[in-house]
Amino acid sequence: MSKRLRSSEVCADCSAQDPCWASINRGILICDECCSVHRSLGRHISQVRHLKHTPWPPTLLQMVETLYNNGANSIWEHSLLDPASVMSGRRKASPQDKVHPNKAEFIRAKYQMLAFVHRLPCREDDSVTAKDLSKQLHSSVRTGNLETCLRLLSLGAQANFFHPEKGNTPLHVAAKAGQTLQAELLAVYGADPGTQDSNGKTPVDYARQGGHHELAERLVEIQYELTDRLAFYLCGRKPEHKNGQHFVIPQMADSSLDLSELAKAAKKKLQSLSNHLFEELAMDVYDEVDRRETDAVWLATQNHSTLVTETTVVPFLPVNPEYSSTRNQGRQKLARFNAHEFATLVIDILSDAKRRQQGNPLTGSKENVELILKSISNQHSSESQDNDQPDYDSVASDEDTDLETNAPKSNRQKSLDSDLSDGPVTAQEYMQVKNALVASEASKLEKQSSVSESDYDNPTVPLELEETGSGRKGRQRSVIWQGEGSIPEDTDTAPSSSLPSTEDVIRKTEQITKNIQELLRAAQENKHDSYIPCSERIHVAVTEMAALFPKKPKSELVRTSLRLLTSSAYRLQSECKKTLPVETCPTTDIQLVTQQVIQCAYDIAKAAKQLVTITTKENNN
Numbered sequence: 001m002s003k004r005l006r007s008s009e010v011c012a013d014c015s016a017q018d019p020c021w022a023s024i025n026r027g028i029l030i031c032d033e034c035c036s037v038h039r040s041l042g043r044h045i046s047q048v049r050h051l052k053h054t055p056w057p058p059t060l061l062q063m064v065e066t067l068y069n070n071g072a073n074s075i076w077e078h079s080l081l082d083p084a085s086v087m088s089g090r091r092k093a094s095p096q097d098k099v100h101p102n103k104a105e106f107i108r109a110k111y112q113m114l115a116f117v118h119r120l121p122c123r124e125d126d127s128v129t130a131k132d133l134s135k136q137l138h139s140s141v142r143t144g145n146l147e148t149c150l151r152l153l154s155l156g157a158q159a160n161f162f163h164p165e166k167g168n169t170p171l172h173v174a175a176k177a178g179q180t181l182q183a184e185l186l187a188v189y190g191a192d193p194g195t196q197d198s199n200g201k202t203p204v205d206y207a208r209q210g211g212h213h214e215l216a217e218r219l220v221e222i223q224y225e226l227t228d229r230l231a232f233y234l235c236g237r238k239p240e241h242k243n244g245q246h247f248v249i250p251q252m253a254d255s256s257l258d259l260s261e262l263a264k265a266a267k268k269k270l271q272s273l274s275n276h277l278f279e280e281l282a283m284d285v286y287d288e289v290d291r292r293e294t295d296a297v298w299l300a301t302q303n304h305s306t307l308v309t310e311t312t313v314v315p316f317l318p319v320n321p322e323y324s325s326t327r328n329q330g331r332q333k334l335a336r337f338n339a340h341e342f343a344t345l346v347i348d349i350l351s352d353a354k355r356r357q358q359g360n361p362l363t364g365s366k367e368n369v370e371l372i373l374k375s376i377s378n379q380h381s382s383e384s385q386d387n388d389q390p391d392y393d394s395v396a397s398d399e400d401t402d403l404e405t406n407a408p409k410s411n412r413q414k415s416l417d418s419d420l421s422d423g424p425v426t427a428q429e430y431m432q433v434k435n436a437l438v439a440s441e442a443s444k445l446e447k448q449s450s451v452s453e454s455d456y457d458n459p460t461v462p463l464e465l466e467e468t469g470s471g472r473k474g475r476q477r478s479v480i481w482q483g484e485g486s487i488p489e490d491t492d493t494a495p496s497s498s499l500p501s502t503e504d505v506i507r508k509t510e511q512i513t514k515n516i517q518e519l520l521r522a523a524q525e526n527k528h529d530s531y532i533p534c535s536e537r538i539h540v541a542v543t544e545m546a547a548l549f550p551k552k553p554k555s556e557l558v559r560t561s562l563r564l565l566t567s568s569a570y571r572l573q574s575e576c577k578k579t580l581p582v583e584t585c586p587t588t589d590i591q592l593v594t595q596q597v598i599q600c601a602y603d604i605a606k607a608a609k610q611l612v613t614i615t616t617k618e619n620n621n
Contacts, residue, residue, distance in 0.1 A: 012073040013107055016095040020051050020301070024060065025188050026076060026111065027067025027150055032302065033099050037107045039294065042318035043287055045111050047188070053297045053524060059218060063146065063184040070147045075154050076110050078118040117154055134161035134170075141174040141182040149185055159189040167198030175203035175219065178212040183219060193219040217242065226286050227353050230346050233289045236591030247354040250347055270348050275356065280327065282349050287317055288334040288342070296598045299605055300520035313606075333373050339599045345373075496550035499558070505615045508545035509608045515541055516601045523594050531576035531597060535569075542569040542604065545611070557614055565607035572600035 011019040012028035019029040023038055024047040030038060038046040049056070074081060080092055093106040109115040120129060137157040140149050153159065162169055171191040174182040183203070187193070193203050204223070207216035220241045221228065228238045231248040239245045273281065295313045316335035319328050337345065519534035546566055553559050575596045 009068070011095075012068070012076075013110065014093040014095050014097060014103055021048050022051055022061075022064045022068075023048055024064055027064055027072035027147075028076075029064075029068050031095075034093075034103055034107060036099065037104045038111075039298075039314045040104075040318055041108065041112055042320055043290060044320045044322065047290075048294065050294075050297045050301065053301055054293075057184075057218065057221070059180050060184050060188075063181040063188075066181055067146050067150060067185075072147050072150055075117065075147070075151050076114075077116045079116045114154070118151075120155060130156045130158065131161075133157035135163065137161065138163050138166065138170045138173060141170045141179060141186065142177040144179060144181070146181055146185060149182060153185075153189050159186045159191040160195065162195075169195055169197070169203075171195065171203045172197050172201075172206055175212070175215060176206040176210055178207070178210055178215060180212070180215045180218065183215060183222075187219075187222045193223040226282055227350055229286060229289060230282075230350055233293065234343055234346055234592070234595075246357070247350065249350050249354065250343075267348050267352075271352055271355070278349075278352065278356070281330075282353065284317070284327070284331045284334065285346060285349055287331065289346070291317055291335070292342075295602060296520065299602060300517060300524060302517070313602075330373055339596060495552050495554040497554040498550055499553075499555075499615050499618050500548035502612070502616045502619050504548055505545070505612055508541065508548065509612050512538060512541045512545060512608050513605060516605055519601055520598065523598060528579045528590060528594075531579050532573075535573045535576040535597075538601075538604065539569045539573055542566060545608065549611075555614070555618075558611070561607050561610045561614065565604060565611070568600050568603040568607065572597065572604065575600055 009019060009029055010017055011031035011034055012023075012026075013030055013034040016031040016033070019031045019034075021030045021032070021035040021038075022028070023030055026046055029051070030048070035048055038048050051061075077092065080090060092110075093103045097103050097106075133152050133155055134157045137149055137152045137159075138161060140152065149157075159171070160169055166173075169191065171183060171186045171193065172195075174186060183191075196202055204216050204219045207213075207219055224239070224241065224246055227247060231250065232238050234250045235248065237248050239248050270278070270281075291314060298313055317328075317331040320331075323331070334342070334345075515534060515538045519531065519538065522528075522530035522534060542565055546562055549558060549562060553562070575593060578593045579590065
């Protein structure tokens with residue numbers, strides 16, 4: 001962090017003490033509870049980042065702190081500062097308010113509806129107003145007054161506005177003036193550091209000409225932020241842009257898997273996308289990486305009873321109304337990809353981004369992104385499924401939270417198959433995710449598909465790192481997990497509909513979550529020798545929780561939740577054992593193991609949450 005946050009700081013939305021999250025594009029600090037609502041709105045509304053447990057470019061953090069300290073929150077609460085608002089009963093949320101509906105309704109009104117932002121007088125031609133605002137932004141970024149520029153952006157000024165008389169954009173002006181924080185703000189609102197002015201020069205060029213070398217380097221980082229973030233997610237490394245290295249491409253360690261016809265077909269379809277569609281897909285995958293990483297931080301930083309509170313992880317990318325229904329559905333589908341499938345997609349995107357930037361064109365038909373996603377996540381059970389079943393989740397409301405346990409079986413099954421709720425994804429959904437095959441492994445795993453429903457996770461193939469310009473590679477032996485730890489079907493036992501008490505399940509869940517948090521803290525602090533003892537404690541807690549339930553539960557939801565819980569605990573132990581010093585492994589391999597460990601912990605937490613939800617619902621009926 002660029003500087004220590006003062007202890008007097010409060011949440012911008014409810015005034016709770018010591019906020020530990022930031023909304024980057026709003027220039028505010030927020031507490032845990034309000035952050036859970038921000039996340040459910042989506043990154044197009046609020047881009048959240050933890051102040052301590054997430055890496056920050058120093059100047060980006062400085063930009064947020066400057067906006068917060070200079071009253072950026074008054075932009076979003078302008079009309080609430082009017083004494084008339086108090087008289088009319090309009091007020092902001094307080095720390096004591098419930099998350100739902102009180103805080104959630106206030107936050108949605110504040111940022112989604114912009115209900116309290118100062119409104120300009122209505123004019124017949126809105127485009128003229130936007131142009132005027134953009135011209136004001138163009139002239140304001142040469143100064144250090146960040147809140148003025150944020151106010152203009154909130155009113156509709158365009159960060160990429162090309163000034164017809166000046167022949168450049170606001171980012172050109174900020175770069176020439178050496179205004180680093182203005183450049184950060186403009187970039188958050190979509191300004192492109194690669195845009196050329198009327199003289200063919202980019203903002204990077206002007207920063208270098210003006211001797212603002214750190215700003216120039218930061219602008220290059222911003223230019224490659226998408227591909228850098230994807231590479232760092234997979235292997236914990238970023239390119240050395242100073243040395244002219246702009247891409248790091250991780251690769252599957254067993255490259256022979258990439259030779260399958262399905263894998264080649266999926267890659268070919270990706271390559272045939274138009275640049276516009278490819279950029280859209282890449283941005284959607286970037287958003288999904290952000291969702292997954294933030295979920296991991298969320299689980300690691302909550303107190304150990306979080307799983308039974310109102311605030312939860314966000315199970316899929318929230319709907320962006322500016323996108324088509326098809327694109328929103330495709331974005332939601334990304335949440336169903338397991339770690340290996342998602343890594344396959346990310347690697348293909350990184351490879352093709354590098355190819356396109358180097359001007360190596362491919363001609364072909366314009367494939368729909370929907371087909372790309374279906375190719376990469378080729379479910380081995382698709383032939384036996386009902387052809388009428390939707391390929392994607394319905395575009396769900398973030399308020400659809402109840403399990404439809406009282407619905408007829410056909411409707412309930414449809415809900416599980418095609419709809420995601422605001423809580424963690426149901427166990428049935430996770431069974432579908434984990435049963436989905438990576439295209440390149442379809443032929444290998446098809447033989448196993450009839451063995452047991454509880455072959456929950458696909459084998460994970462470690463990655464090796466290809467660094468453009470250096471050629472350094474690391475290999476690690478592939479360790480295949482065969483789906484241990486499933487709940488065996490006892491054919492001699494009659495199905496039982498009895499469930500343990502909600503209190504017992506909650507108590508065991510809190511024990512599991514406490515152990516998970518200990519593991520995630522070890523991951524954050526790179527204490528890899530703590531992985532195995534942590535995983536063993538988690539396994540004991542999971543076994544004790546599973547023992548609460550009957551050997552053969554009547555409820556399919558309970559059975560699938562228990563399968564997810566126990567199989568994930570076994571796989572967690574398997575992943576943690578890879579940290580044993582049997583052979584010397586590159587640091588990047590440890591990073592990959594850590595990603596798998598976090599994913600397993602995440603699955604265990606979701607399964608425990610699901611069992612709490614089911615037992616609470618059933619015992620209250």
